[in-house]
Amino acid sequence: MSTTQNFAPAYLAKRMQLIKPSASMMAKKKVDTLRSEGKQVIDFTLGEPDLNTPAHIAQAGMDAIRNGYTKYTATSGIKELLLAIQAKYRRENQLDFNLDQLVVGTGAKQLIFSALSVTLDKDDEVIIPAPYWVSYPDMVLLNDGKPVILETSGDNGFKITAESLEAAITDRTKWLLLNSPNNPSGSLYTETELGDILDVLERHPQVLLMIDEIYEHFSYEQDYVSPLAVDPAIRDRTLLINGVSKAYAMTGWRIGYAAGPSFLIKAIATLISQTTSCASEISQKAAAAALSGDQSCVRDTTALYRTRRDTMVDLLGKVPGVTCPRPAGAFYVFPDIQGLIGKTTPQGKTLGNDLDVVHYFLDAAGVAVLDGTAYGVPGYIRLSFATDLETIKAGCEKLSEACSQLK
Incomplete structure (x- = not known):
């Protein structure tokens, strides 16, 4: 040996x-x-x-290669994609973001990790409702944070309540990390339920909200409602995470995007500039076609x-x-x-x-x-x-x- x-x-x-x-x-x-x-x-x-991947989106990727869009891009993403993301939020969520409040990453997973990296100090707490996507707790641990697992019950669809959230918050709480619709349970918060949760967060201004909306379009019983559409007052400390992987069958293209306050988006972009530099230009062109094209x-x-x-x-x-x-x-x-x-x-x-x-x-x-x-x-x-x-x-x-x- x-x-x-x-x-x-x-x-x-x-x-x-x-x-x-x-x-x-x-x-x-x-x-x-x-x-x-x-x-x-x-x-x-x-x-x-x-x-x-739908044919028109794949074609956009192939066209990008043929037309020489195979270079480094701006760290936050190409303007064409940022404009498509901006339009998506206006069209589907009735939310307005400036371009400096948007950032593109190599998958939504990178953006979640990056957001934790730029905000967590040692032993800062992140409240994560269970069941949770398997990567959440480990990403917190990798950034020297402490995952605080908030138990839920199948009796109420595995959703947290205002009371349980209030009891979990301490002076070390930095984030509440929600995933709706949820992986693995499929639970989906209603507008009323989100309102109750946001009321709690308003009483704790030190707590940021990150919501993973990657399954947004797979909502079967009700329309998806973004928390910022429920309570715009929490906008300055809310980060929305999304991407094209699930809705457009583009998992291998590795494109995610985030929307949030400019100070947080700038910090995430700075971290990306020193890690992966930028997402693939080819994939960004395809993602722009996905978000701005026919949604059928x-x-x-x-x-x-x-x-x-x-x-x-x-x-x-x-x-x-x-x-x-x-x-x-x-x-x-x-x-x-x-x-x-x-x-x-x-x-x-x-x-x-x-x-x-x-x-x-x-x-x-x-x-x-x-x-x-x-x-x-x-x-x-x-x-x-x-x-x-x-x-x-x-x-x-x-x-x-x-x-x-x-x-």
């Missing part, structure tokens, strides 16, 4: 001991490995549209996903031991599988928790799902319905058969 291997852990920063790999990325790696070994796996794990592709995708959602919920609802609420948004279901915990597999193993259930489904049914523990809520699993109906039907049938074999 080489000297480098012996001392490898010592070379790493201590902060790396605090974080873990993304659960969804690890699941994808495992599925890919099983498939490379010739095994058939139905994959409900990855939060990625199964559709191709988004409406069509939302209608398609509504059908897929209803199919998956109806099928899982027939499985003994599984309770599957109908999500209001995003493209995941988050069923309660506590009725399966404590049961015994045909091989004699007792399912002690949601992780055991996930492994059983993969081994016995060849169906990959994610555990609720990774999202801060044990006893649940997450399944993506961003896949075709035949796959949904086949996968749910396999899960039903695997559950029927439990004793």
Whole structure:
């Protein structure tokens, strides 16, 4: 063994001991490995549209390459895209932002991380409702902050209340980080619920609000409402995070954008200038075409996903031991599988928790799902319905058969 291997852990920063790999990325790696070994796996794990990027958007990217738009850009983004983002907020959210209040990043994930990087000092607290996207707590930890996990209940759709938020705020609280529609639960805050939350924040002017709106267009039961449309008074300390990955099936193009007060946007842009410099000019051109072009592709995708959602919920609802609420948004279901915990597999193993259930489904049914523990809520699993109906039907049938074999 080489000297480098012996001392490898010592070379790493201590902060790396605090974080873990993304659960969804690890699941994808495992599925890919099983498939490379010739095994058939139905994959409900990855939060990625199964559709191709719409043709007019892809064409804009190809045109950008042909026309030589392959250079560095301004750190905050090309003006064409910033204008398209500005128009998007006016058209869809009735919100006005100056161009210096907008910034483009290499995915929404980079912008969330950057916002935390430019604001958190050691042990500053970030309130994160559970269930949460798996990356939120680790991004806080990587920036020397302290994630404060705010528990919610499935009884009220996994939403925080004004009372629970008030109780969680301390003099160290720097951010409330919301995700609506939520990954993994699909919960979507109403205008009234947002109003109650914003009333609490108005009493605590030291607390910033970051809201991840990446699933904004996948709202099935009600129109999405942005918090700034509910209470403009909190505008000077609210950061909106969004991107083109989900709505336009552009995950690989890696374009996100943020809107917020100019002091925060400037700080984020400064950090980007010293890290990734700028987002791909090719991708920015395609994103501008997405935001400013025909939006029927988004409406069509939302209608398609509504059908897929209803199919998956109806099928899982027939499985003994599984309770599957109908999500209001995003493209995941988050069923309660506590009725399966404590049961015994045909091989004699007792399912002690949601992780055991996930492994059983993969081994016995060849169906990959994610555990609720990774999202801060044990006893649940997450399944993506961003896949075709035949796959949904086949996968749910396999899960039903695997559950029927439990004793």
